[in-house]
Amino acid sequence: MGISELSDELLIKILxxxxxxxxxxxxxxxxxxxxxxxxxxxxxxxxxYYLESTCExxxxxxxxxxxxxxxxxxxxxxxxxxxxxxxxxxxxxWVLTAVSRNVRELEISQIYSLSLPNNIFPSSLxxxxxxxxxxxxxxxxxxxxxxxxxxxxxxxxxxxxTYLNEDSLQRLLSNCxxxxxxxxxxxxxxxxxxxxxxxxxxKRLNFRTAHDxxxxxxxxxxxxxxxxxxxxxxxxxxxxxx
Amino acid sequence: xxxxxxxxxxxxGKTIDVAKAVALQSQTITHMVEDSCVGNEIPFxxxxxxVLAKVIEYCKKHVVVDGETLTCKTVAHxxxxxxxxxxxxxxxxxxxxxxxxKQ
Numbered sequence: 241m242g243i244s245e246l247s248d249e250l251l252i253k254i255l256x257x258x259x260x261x262x263x264x265x266x267x268x269x270x271x272x273x274x275x276x277x278x279x280x281x282x283x284x285x286x287x288x289y290y291l292e293s294t295c296e297x298x299x300x301x302x303x304x305x306x307x308x309x310x311x312x313x314x315x316x317x318x319x320x321x322x323x324x325x326x327x328x329x330x331x332x333x334w335v336l337t338a339v340s341r342n343v344r345e346l347e348i349s350q351i352y353s354l355s356l357p358n359n360i361f362p363s364s365l366x367x368x369x370x371x372x373x374x375x376x377x378x379x380x381x382x383x384x385x386x387x388x389x390x391x392x393x394x395x396x397x398x399x400x401x402t403y404l405n406e407d408s409l410q411r412l413l414s415n416c417x418x419x420x421x422x423x424x425x426x427x428x429x430x431x432x433x434x435x436x437x438x439x440x441x442x443k444r445l446n447f448r449t450a451h452d453x454x455x456x457x458x459x460x461x462x463x464x465x466x467x468x469x470x471x472x473x474x475x476x477x478x479x480x481x482x
Numbered sequence: 483x484x485x486x487x488x489x490x491x492x493x494x495g496k497t498i499d500v501a502k503a504v505a506l507q508s509q510t511i512t513h514m515v516e517d518s519c520v521g522n523e524i525p526f527x528x529x530x531x532x533v534l535a536k537v538i539e540y541c542k543k544h545v546v547v548d549g550e551t552l553t554c555k556t557v558a559h560x561x562x563x564x565x566x567x568x569x570x571x572x573x574x575x576x577x578x579x580x581x582x583x584k585q
Contacts, residue, residue, distance in 0.1 A: 254554045255558070
């Protein structure tokens with residue numbers, strides 16, 4: 241009894257226990273294995289893509305293969321990279337594909353980069369009905385549209401994210417009706433002066449800033465856990481109701 | 483496959499038989515098995531029989547080992563630790579891709 245006698249379903253289950261990179265490489269084992277990895281619901285491209293050359297290869301790979309992915313639901317899409325080798329348009333396209341496949345967890349981390357923030361998200365991300373977890377870390381610019389609605393979002397982490405408009409973050413938070421866990425950490429170069437979080441469902445809040453804000457308003461009547469770090473001596477207005 | 487059992491002995495002298503796979507759900511027990519295995523019996527000098535029973539109850543609820551999952555994880559481990567050629571050899575997978583002709 242060889243491995244080739246196993247059902248595709250079982251082979252895919254085996255692949256699900258491998259790092260994505262290993263799973264993808266099995267496609268050259270034989271024709272039977274060629275497309276099996278494309279049924280994997282969780283895709284993680286992390287911690288190796290810090291060199292220009294590897295980023296270039298990953299970009300080509302994702303451009304070609306992500307639209308052809310066969311899993312009807314992409315449960316999680318996790319991208320971590322260190323260089324600024326991906327153009328915003330590249331990432332936008334990959335996120336677009338993930339959103340169109342009912343993505344539940346989206347995590348994008350850009351480490352070791354100090355560049356101007358980039359808008360890497362399609363507008364469809366902001367109305368994604370299936371998104372449960374969104375974790376962002378990097379020089380990311382969020383252009384939150386007027387009609388933002390994330391009805392399933394439970395966990396939101398925003399590290400070093402900047403926003404196109406002053407009220408973007410407030411609007412985003414106000415339209416996450418089941419949000420339970422919010423973590424916000426300001427970067428060194430962001431543009432926002434206010435932090436307004438009016439989130440009735442919120443249970444956990446982590447907030448960290450190393451430079452001052454003009455205004456802080458937090459209205460979170462369900463809050464059970466608060467970690468608030470404000471390394472500055474100046475604040476003009478602060479209202480916290482929990 | 484016969485199930486390996488180990489015996490946990492509490493501070494007040496009570497012994498509990500438990501399948502090894504179940505007991506190893508607990509990190510603490512795993513370490514103790516590695517450190518101080520007298521035959522098949524593991525002494526817990528600071529834990530009473532009552533507490534130990536609760537711990538084992540918890541472990542039983544959290545055993546993820548169904549045969550299929552265990553097999554899949556094992557095969558995945560083999561794939562993870564070997565080159566493509568080694569995988570082909572190990573699992574007897576025939577490479578049925580036709581080599582590309584050089585143009």
